[in-house]
Amino acid sequence: QEHGEHRPGVPRRRQALAAEGRRLGVTVAGIGVGLPQLVTPDGAVRSAHLFDWRRIPAVERLGHIAPARLQSDVRAAAQAEATFGAGAGHRLFCYVTIGTGMSYCLVQDGAPFTGARGYAIHFASMPQWSRCEACGRVHDEVLEEVAAGPGIARADAKRRGGPARTTEAILAAASAGDPDAVAVVTDAAMAAGAAIGQMINMLDPQALVIGGGVGVAGGFYGETLAAAIRSHIFAPDVRDLPILPAALGPDAG
Numbered sequence: 308q309e310h311g312e313h314r315p316g317v318p319r320r321r322q323a324l325a326a327e328g329r330r331l332g333v334t335v336a337g338i339g340v341g342l343p344q345l346v347t348p349d350g351a352v353r354s355a356h357l358f359d360w361r362r363i364p365a366v367e368r369l370g371h372i373a374p375a376r377l378q379s380d381v382r383a384a385a386q387a388e389a390t391f392g393a394g395a396g397h398r399l400f401c402y403v404t405i406g407t408g409m410s411y412c413l414v415q416d417g418a419p420f421t422g423a424r425g426y427a428i429h430f431a432s433m434p435q436w437s438r439c440e441a442c443g444r445v446h447d448e449v450l451e452e453v454a455a456g457p458g459i460a461r462a463d464a465k466r467r468g469g470p471a472r473t474t475e476a477i478l479a480a481a482s483a484g485d486p487d488a489v490a491v492v493t494d495a496a497m498a499a500g501a502a503i504g505q506m507i508n509m510l511d512p513q514a515l516v517i518g519g520g521v522g523v524a525g526g527f528y529g530e531t532l533a534a535a536i537r538s539h540i541f542a543p544d545v546r547d548l549p550i551l552p553a554a555l556g557p558d559a560g
Contacts, residue, residue, distance in 0.1 A: 341380035381410035392554035406519030482526035500535020518553030
């Protein structure tokens with residue numbers, strides 16, 4: 308209920324932030340927050356997938372401490388790759404992050420595309436709908452539940468009937484030839500590859516940059532993902548487009 312300089316703790320937090328900057332040898336220019344949510348171009352949060360900030364004036368409150376900007380985390384990461392990373396030098400590229408979740412961002416002339424409302428970032432909620440011809444069962448898993456890190460871990464634990472392994476351990480096991488890990492990782496990479504290939508068909512970028520903890524894993528996963536992406540690209544002369552690991556890795560945002 309208090310604002311600005313009169314809000315309790317604001318001067319102290321401002322001083323603490325400046326002190327931390329001096330310790331790191333940098334000058335604090337402002338506060339940037341990347342959220343795994345739908346965020347409008349003016350910084351309003353419009354979803355509550357993991358937590359609910361829809362009614363919190365976060366930019367205003369942080370702005371009392373330092374100039375603040377709130378952004379979708381995938382757009383922040385895409386901006387970083389356009390400015391400092393693998394997207395530099397490409398006029399039009401797509402950035403995809405695969406980690407605990409999945410998102411994408413189109414970048415044109417160094418600027419992330421927001422869409423009309425700021426929502427042009429997500430395809431992970433799309434269902435992988437299909438019907439089994441043999442038994443008639445409908446499969447309608449959501450892409451993120453199959454292809455992102457937690458989904459890979461769940462599928463591995465279910466297949467093995469044993470304790471859960473970390474996604475990192477599963478990806479390493481697949482690269483080492485473990486048959487259970489190979490099967491799970493193949494399914495995840497094929498599902499992600501189909502979606503990303505269709506995204507390339509729709510947006511026609513010059514290059515694809517893949518980030519996130521899973522996306523930059525390389526090894527068997529990276530090879531399988533790249534092959535799946537290329538197999539779903541319709542135009543023959545696009546199938547050899549550059550598929551680049553994020554230069555800033557999972558820290559891009």
